[in-house]
Amino acid sequence: MFQEVMVCLDGSLFAEKILPYAQAIVGTVGGKLTLLRVVANEGESAAAESYLQVCARRWGAGIKVQIARLDAESSILEELSKNPGAIAAITTHGRSGLLEALMGSVALSVIRGARRPVLLYRPWAAAKAAEKDQEIKISSVVAALDGSEFSESILSFAAETARSLKAKLELVQVLPSQGSEEISAKLKRDIVEYSYVRRQAEATRRGYGLEVGWDVLHGDPGEAICNHVQGRDDVILAMTTRARAGLEQAVFGSVTSECVRRAGVLLLVYWPRL
Template sequence: MYERILVTLDGSSYSEEIMAYAAGLAAAAGSALTLLRVVDKAADAPEAEAYLQRLAAAHGAQGECVVAPGDVATAILAHARQVPGTLVAITSHGRSGLLLPMLGSVALNVVRASGGEPVLVYRPTGQAQVGAAALKVRSVVLPLDGTELSEAMIPQAGELAKRIGAELEIVGVVDPRQFSGSDMPHSDDMKGLESGYVRNQARTLSERYQVPADWEVLHGEPAEAITGYISGRRDVILAMATHGRTALKTALLGSVTAGCLRAAGVPVLMRAP
């Protein structure tokens, strides 16, 4: 799993903010670390190569520049598929900054066209320290709600936690908004039903992947509850599925995943079904 971490860069400090996570994953998993820059014109390649080599040397990585006019996302995925077991790591914003829709067009197209393969996406802040040391990820947080869509991320989250020696945290969220009027169960009953599910999942997945696993039931709007749960923690990766191919045609990947990517301050391992 993940024999190579492929970090896509555009020369901006925004795109470099994912480097600390990518380098940490590569070190923990024993994976190769490759930095990729895609340029439109061959004339731009020498400058891009020099930039990549400087950054690669600082992280013990390999730098590769590709000249590919047109669709950058297609070029990224084509390069990724040359090495089986490659995880693409990309920021949701790059050279154009943070004033675009929540997920930039390149990152959006990479996730959408990845063929169901997970992509690690990070929303840069514009304030993070570029060139920071590799960051050790200690927890993979997996929100589950009992649906097939959420459980589709179980293999990726479990295998990642096992490979990097991290804890698996199973999170359920009780959202009162899904009930109305007389249909509203007592909050303790709601939490009790959810806790049984997440507790059993934590026990099962701990045994399956041979990793420590914990669980927690949160209360409130899911994106807010999940981001609040991990607030202040940098050593975390979220593992979440998107709503589906239709949702991917917009700038959002589904309200919960989008909300977490926007506000959690940590990378999200996501995949399109």
Template sequence: MYKRILVPVDGSEFAEQMIPHATAIARATGASVTLLRIVSDAADQADARDHVAKRAESVGAEGLCIVARGEAADAIRAEAERVPDTLVALSSHGRSGAAEAIFGSVALDVLRGSRAPILVFRPDSRTSAAPVPKIGRIVVPLDGSKESESIVPQAAEFAKWLGARIVVVSVLDPSPRLAPGIPAGDVQESSYVHGRATDIAQRYGVATGWEVLHGDPKEAIPQFVRSLGDAMLAMTTHGRSALRTVVAGSCTASCLREAGVPVLTRLP
């Protein structure tokens, strides 16, 4: 699927928090990793090149430093397109902090201009020396909309590439109950997610499971993902109901912020 994982860095610890996730994926798949440093002034290139080369050597990756006087997102996309089968994997913000909503201005610009999904990770101010676990499950939240389901082909291929399992989830918001102890809509929602999981398994040849969650999707999905311990997310930036808000999608943004795992995402 992907032969190279391209990780843009800017010299900040926040931006480099994607590196352990990228290298863990590379170990599982045999892909190479390239750390990309972009500078706007050629006078800064030598120092930046030395820094990215040392950081890359420490993780067995390639270090690349380029001068680009335009938008950083354009340079990232151009480098990704230069080498076929490249996955862009970047932190949602780097040196500038939380720039544009949750996604960060550069990550969001790359997403807007890319025809392929990208892998995004929300950095945490709390650093951890714990090793990144091998991804065993890819959680795919669906709500019945074409928008939310447009990520399914990429998520299924990503799961096959990683040797992981797809877990289809849907979320029921609190609502009046049909009978004591029976949440309204559970039967219909279970039928939907079970059917989608079965279809994905048959169509893409990947192992699947499914779950119906309860509560606010922006809380229920991250909580479920954290409980698994070996999962990542795959979801579009908006869909129906709770998954359709603003450019980045409030549910996707909340999951990116709260789940603490990489998110494979694309615009629908």
């Protein structure tokens, strides 16, 4: 588990909404909470530091102000590279493909460059505003699998997170449509018999000494996963992503992107370079 949660702020109240979750994680595992603000030039440093100090007093955190050499995401990645034990935490607007192609995405760039998971949060319409006295306790880590080695890359991180937070780990699989050409006939039989996710749960239980549950969901993957966890502030949803950008994502779609936009929970997102 990571020893430092580095919350990336931009001065907005929206960006601060991930803070109760970051503090809940740090409070449980005994790590360090750091607030990072990236500014464009030296002239903005004083105001950024003043803003961070106010937030730090409220949340019991350390602060860092980084002057961007190129852009915000490069500065965040530079800070992560200095500390292998840190994980970035970002509130994201979760924009969809084409808009992202036009406007860019700090969160996507950090995921692609971090070489470790990133914590993402996008409050949904009914989500409560971040409050210092908002008591959050993570009691469950839900890892989404699709039968591929790629998706299974999240398992070690999900298991370590659950163990550190003293939370239950649950593995979920969404049954694919019968016409899927990406899944072998053997794997289809395994999924129908629920044996794949059950085997993964048993192997993870043996490997990490955790309580591991499992469930098989039905329907569209993004919709089914969102419905399973939606609006729960005691859950971390752990997933891999292919981290497609802009137009490519608009064409191919992304289950992870849909979960970022719709689930309303904290996500642990990882881009494995297999």
